[in-house]
Amino acid sequence: MKKLLLLLDSDPIPSVYDIFVGYDGGADAVVSYGGITPGNVGTLIDGAIFTRGPDEKKHMAIFIGGANMAAGEELLTAVTKHFFGHFRVSVMLDSNGSNTTAAASVAQIGKTMPLAGKKVVVLAGTGPVGLRAAALFAKAGAKVSLTSRGKKRAAAACQLIEARFGMSPIPLEAIDNDARRAAIQGADIVFAAGAIGVELLEERHWRDEWTIELIADCNAQPPLGIGGIEATDKGKTRQQKLAFGALGIGGLKLKLHRACIAQLFQSSDQVLDAEEIYALAKTMA
Numbered sequence: 001m002k003k004l005l006l007l008l009d010s011d012p013i014p015s016v017y018d019i020f021v022g023y024d025g026g027a028d029a030v031v032s033y034g035g036i037t038p039g040n041v042g043t044l045i046d047g048a049i050f051t052r053g054p055d056e057k058k059h060m061a062i063f064i065g066g067a068n069m070a071a072g073e074e075l076l077t078a079v080t081k082h083f084f085g086h087f088r089v090s091v092m093l094d095s096n097g098s099n100t101t102a103a104a105s106v107a108q109i110g111k112t113m114p115l116a117g118k119k120v121v122v123l124a125g126t127g128p129v130g131l132r133a134a135a136l137f138a139k140a141g142a143k144v145s146l147t148s149r150g151k152k153r154a155a156a157a158c159q160l161i162e163a164r165f166g167m168s169p170i171p172l173e174a175i176d177n178d179a180r181r182a183a184i185q186g187a188d189i190v191f192a193a194g195a196i197g198v199e200l201l202e203e204r205h206w207r208d209e210w211t212i213e214l215i216a217d218c219n220a221q222p223p224l225g226i227g228g229i230e231a232t233d234k235g236k237t238r239q240q241k242l243a244f245g246a247l248g249i250g251g252l253k254l255k256l257h258r259a260c261i262a263q264l265f266q267s268s269d270q271v272l273d274a275e276e277i278y279a280l281a282k283t284m285a
């Protein structure tokens, strides 16, 4: 029986990356829709859950994407609420690669050092990747701060994390590179989750901060988020700190994303969100 992946994107145009990785993860067909909200998702779910018998439903799955983490979380709630009895299929949430990127990053960083008690600063942590990374660091016992150029956005991001995970990072306003330099003082780990092609720190901002043991960056497009490291860095020592660049993180992220898709097709009762994806990442890191 063909494996079908229903891709629901909160953005108007469904993500090409998510469609392609759907195939690479083992789907025989990926059917994608954009502009999906809790208000219009119901009939799409009906189309999936009423098509095949109970034993056949593991050959169908739902993937939720889009650039807005809160919208993704709302969609996941709407989708799972729509299920009843055996009228359900496995579902995965990964808005903008949030869960897979954060899980791959935190799992790899956690391999290099224990995270409990570490002071972690997530720079530009208001996007999907930063939100999930901050949450996973906090769940691992780290003391997490999260920066934004806007005080209200930093606070709103921390509230979103608290509502979902029950723990709140410290919100910090950091309007520019110099302010971000102040924000990382005393940190053990710096994790840059800024938008693509945006430099958050130059090398001079972090190289003399002796407390920093590890510095990581998710942005692969020049200028990189952290000056003075390379996108391919994967635990390379730079300025006496371990450095991870976006491609150093991205290898595991991609493998993890594919593995999650493959796992969706093993049964019809799974919900793959941050915790489940992080658990899988730890077995792969």
Ligand SMILES: NC(=O)c1ccc[n+]([C@@H]2O[C@H](COP(=O)([O-])OP(=O)(O)OC[C@H]3O[C@@H](n4cnc5c(N)ncnc54)[C@H](OP(=O)(O)O)[C@@H]3O)[C@@H](O)[C@H]2O)c1
Residues within 6 Å of the ligand: 096, 097, 098, 101, 124, 125, 126, 127, 128, 129, 130, 147, 148, 149, 150, 153, 154, 193, 194, 195, 196, 197, 198, 218, 219, 220, 246, 247, 249, 250, 251, 253, 254
């Ligand atoms: N390595 C991988 O495998 C992988 C996979 C997926 C994504 N990524 C990368 O991960 C990063 C985070 O992704 P995302 O989707 O979470 O990011 P995003 O939502 O596009 O951006 C994250 C935050 O960056 C801040 N920002 C935007 N423009 C800025 C500017 N000019 N100066 C300073 N800060 C700015 C914004 O925060 P404020 O407005 O609150 O300041 C924004 O909320 C991206 O670089 C993405 O390309 C990497």
